[in-house]
Amino acid sequence: MQPSALTLNRLTVGFGRRHVLRDVSLTLRAGERVALLGPNGAGKTTLLRTLATLQPPLGGQATVGGADVVQRKRGARRHVGFVGHTPHLIGHLTARENLAFLASLYGLSNTGARVSEALSVVGLDEIANRRARELSRGQLQRLSLAAAGLHHPAVLLLDEPDASLDRDAVRELPAMLDALCPGSAVLLSTHDPDVAARAAGRSVLVDQGRVIEPDTPGTAAPEPPVTTGATNVSFATTAWTLLRKDALVEWRAREQAPALLAFTLLITVLFDMAFVILAQADAPAVAAGVAWSTLLLVASLSGVRLFGSERDANTLTCLRLAPIDQSAVFVAKYLLLAAHVLVVGLVQLALLSALLDLQLFQGGMLATLGLVTIALSAVAAMQSALALESRAREVLMPLLAVPLAIPVMLAGVGATLETLQGAPAGGAAPWLGLLAVVAAVFLALSVLLYPHAVDG
Amino acid sequence: MSLASSVLRRRASRQPPLFGWRGLVVYASLLVLMAAALYMIFIYAPAERVQGDAHRLLYGHVAVAWLAFLAFGIVAFASVMYLWRRTARWDSLAVASAEVGVLFTTLTLASGSIWGRHVWGVWWTWDPRLTTTLVLWFIYVAYLALRMYIDNVDTRRRVAAIFGIVGVVDVPIVWYSVEWWRSLHPVQSVTRAGLTPEMVLTLVVTVVAFTVFCFVLIRQRYLLECASDEGEDLRDSVRNWHDELRLTGARSTPEART
């Protein structure tokens, strides 16, 4: 007997301990199309999200392409494509870039041809170079479909594809699916029986948390199983792909840089006024204190948006669907934040040099800046991931990051004073050593723990 | 119906009594220990050469300070266990310990400050111990705030566990950084006169008494967390059960009538 593409064995899904849909048993063979039919709130979306490994089931088992969605999450992700209610595409990338990005995350071969083919199947080849944020709702949904089917998954999960596709597209849906990923099993949810009849061979009726009309095995001749195009991608390649994407998005969005630089300027001038003009403090002490406390504020402020913007744009879902080591997501974000902090730090040193009449561009200071950047960014990036699902993220972020970053600030100040007050050579060395230790500890902890924070 | 009712049956017999005979023994010994500690602190221990009677505050101060750090250690341990095992009990222990920890950290800061005002003449000084305790307090508070602001139970537990682990790793680092910084800018340090055997004994009894108190508090807070978890569980299973009932009722009644 052929292995089935999707099996659900008494699967119960929901949130926390609250069941939404209970005891669902269902088997889909390769090429089968089944509609999950039921009213709004019947638990269709929750079921599909569970099968897409986005949330853990509360009971029972489910396998996708032979891989258990709990035990072998990453394996299951290779075999599943998911189109959600809201598209999880990257708004600042073009349609083609979105698909190319996914292709390299999934380690697909023959990327260019594959992407072009997928674009033409869903009828977007003419606007392939338009950014996703400029596309209409229906076009986005077509692009989502192309993205979900790009790696030829064993199972394609479509959550209410009729909700935002136009009438033509709904009519074309079976043909698009045939052309996009022939042989993939498709499970789609809808509350429209007509759509179910048109797009699927059979349907399963769910309501009030249970399957009302149970599964009847399909009669169609089984098709050969599809082999997924997803391959193993090394950690470094994945992190590089993500970093390139993040940098491109940051460049196009210019979300933070101008505001951050203005903020730095303001804080520095403010501190300078308070300490030098009014309090008559001496220049090296002011430089040491102002430089690193401003940098700490900047790191924790930009940390708010670091993962927050991904979450708001729903793109973290796209990364969680990919069969990658989730820590790579953290590493890419970390590098981006570190680059930010470094630039701000250099601007800050220039400012302080001018305002306080100090020579700050010297070996000791630059080494301190480098290490402080590495350590601060590690703390801030980690806390950004932790505060992701919280209310009042903006307030919580500094509350989490600042106490943890206190040693970084102290060591930064210590090293700066040693350097600026002309202490004997090597006076700053223990401080730099401390910074290096803090940076190493926080980086290691965050890379290890990040997957627990976002991916259960 | 089987699923919900099995949940209910399993949960029925897991409430430890609040004031059983074991509780009585614990509370009685706690009172005896506390009375003994008070007697020894105020009467048995001799006055100190330099500080006079003020040093008597240090017995309590040392005891609560040690427990502040111990409670944080428990938070970290329970957090590691939670991430490993994913059982709600470990998370309950972590939150119980964190809350008691905030209390003891606050007491450490308050008693230390009162003592410092008397002996050093200032309410606050940037001594490594004081500074580390203050940072510890901020980390505890951030831990509790983080928990408060996350609605999803599973996310809250996971994220809090991670923060608990990271926080405890940070504490020794804070300690070292403050100590090095102090060695650069020496301020007055604590007078370290020799302790007489009576003082040592007093300190031991006080520490034991406060430790027992601390464990009683953590246990009570833990039971509270378990009880409210149980309430949530029950509420959800009742809803699940009602859903099932409505369904089976809807389906079986017409058949029964025919």
Add this chain to the structure above:
Amino acid sequence: MTQELVFLFIGYAVIWVLLFGYLVFVTGRIRSVRDAVHDMRRELDAQRREASE
């Protein structure tokens, strides 16, 4: 001497009041939460009996 004793008194009073206050507060909360759970359970039992009849 008296000044020292005032300091001592304040110091220990702060410690004791906070610790015992917390103990009483938490124990009271456990009571009320358990009562609520108990009520819920009893109500549920009644409903279950009704349902099985």
